Amino acid sequence: MQVQQTGDVTRDWYTRFAVNEARGQSAIYEAWATGVAGDDEVLDLIRELPRPKQQPNLVFACSRLLGAPEGEYAPWREWLLANWPAVADAALQRATQTNEPRRCALLLPLLAAIEGPIALLEVGASAGLCLYPDRYAYRYDDDPVLGESDVLLECATTGPVPLPDRLPEIVWRAGLDLNPLRVDDADDMRWLETLVWPEQVERRERIRRAIELARREPVRLVAGDGRERLREVAADAPDDATLVVFHAGTIVYLGRDERAAFADDVCSLAAERGRTHWISIEGQGVTPGVQPDGTGGSSTFALALDGDLVALAGPHGQSLDWLA
Numbered sequence: 092m093q094v095q096q097t098g099d100v101t102r103d104w105y106t107r108f109a110v111n112e113a114r115g116q117s118a119i120y121e122a123w124a125t126g127v128a129g130d131d132e133v134l135d136l137i138r139e140l141p142r143p144k145q146q147p148n149l150v151f152a153c154s155r156l157l158g159a160p161e162g163e164y165a166p167w168r169e170w171l172l173a174n175w176p177a178v179a180d181a182a183l184q185r186a187t188q189t190n191e192p193r194r195c196a197l198l199l200p201l202l203a204a205i206e207g208p209i210a211l212l213e214v215g216a217s218a219g220l221c222l223y224p225d226r227y228a229y230r231y232d233d234d235p236v237l238g239e240s241d242v243l244l245e246c247a248t249t250g251p252v253p254l255p256d257r258l259p260e261i262v263w264r265a266g267l268d269l270n271p272l273r274v275d276d277a278d279d280m281r282w283l284e285t286l287v288w289p290e291q292v293e294r295r296e297r298i299r300r301a302i303e304l305a306r307r308e309p310v311r312l313v314a315g316d317g318r319e320r321l322r323e324v325a326a327d328a329p330d331d332a333t334l335v336v337f338h339a340g341t342i343v344y345l346g347r348d349e350r351a352a353f354a355d356d357v358c359s360l361a362a363e364r365g366r367t368h369w370i371s372i373e374g375q376g377v378t379p380g381v382q383p384d385g386t387g388g389s390s391t392f393a394l395a396l397d398g399d400l401v402a403l404a405g406p407h408g409q410s411l412d413w414l415a
């Protein structure tokens with residue numbers, strides 16, 4: 092939807108967030124973002140933050156972490172004005188690292204079609220909850236559930252999705268992140284849960300269950316830049332496994348040139364190693380070479396295998412529209 096822009100970067104960011112992201116997903120965030128966009132006093136505070144930290148999702152989550160009332164704009168605004176130094180401090184220290192295990196429902200059809208065993212390496216893994224595609228249960232549309240797990244991932248599909256009848260064999264897994272979140276750290280997990288929008292109760296519950304699973308089967312998470320440490324971590328994958336490098340909602344945080352360099356790095360790693368695939372789950376137009384379809388509707392993400400667009404998808408793995 093086209094949103095009226097004023098040329099005021101921060102104000103326009105909040106307006107776009109209200110209309111394009113929060114509407115239909117969170118009435119509370121839509122009300123807060125709409126309120127902020129028309130509130131010069133609050134905007135002046137937010138503008139004190141460095142530009143990337145002015146992100147609506149970050150400011151809202153920090154306020155909730157610190158106890159802001161979750162409801163209408165006026166009481167939230169009053170709370171924010173009274174607690175701004177603490178909110179600003181939290182925003183400076185934290186980043187949005189939403190981890191959505193349901194994105195495994197997008198990975199699964201591709202993983203199941205790749206000859207295993209598989210070594211799985213995620214760049215931008217957050218707490219690593221997308222590194223367990225073989226540990227979750229799945230229901231695509233009304234099909235029978237595949238897999239046995241406390242964590243059920245449901246996904247609505249259209250088009251000729253190559254739905255798997257078995258889970259992939261994953262023999263090695265690792266994640267890379269600038270700031271891995273630890274599932275055994277209460278503060279990290281409180282932050283992860285707070286990043287889920289207020290009304291998304293089901294999503295929060297699913298993430299809690301996935302965190303429990305990850306605590307039982309800890310995965311290797313390496314702190315570092317995805318480009319700088321990709322080869323080093325990939326080198327630990329067993330030679331006789333097919334390496335799958337994937338990223339979801341991550342390279343959007345890189346500049347355009349960095350994204351292209353990252354794509355080149357993955358392709359040259361694949362060419363040198365052989366038996367390596369690259370899966371990208373990013374907003375349409377983000378991954379270099381993966382062209383947006385432009386007809387996505389609510390399917391704002393693009394799923395690509397080795398640089399080829401195969402499907403459009405809901406950003407949280409809730410839907411998968413396979414292309415013919």
Ligand SMILES: C[S@@+](CC[C@H](N)C(=O)[O-])C[C@H]1O[C@@H](n2cnc3c(N)ncnc32)[C@H](O)[C@@H]1O
Nearest residue numbers: 188189190191215217268269316317339341344
């Ligand atoms: C929005 S989260 C997505 C997490 C996970 N991929 C998922 O789909 O649930 C993006 C993650 O990418 C990480 N990240 C951003 N830039 C990165 C980089 N250059 N190298 C490694 N990780 C990065 C962030 O720290 C964050 O945890």
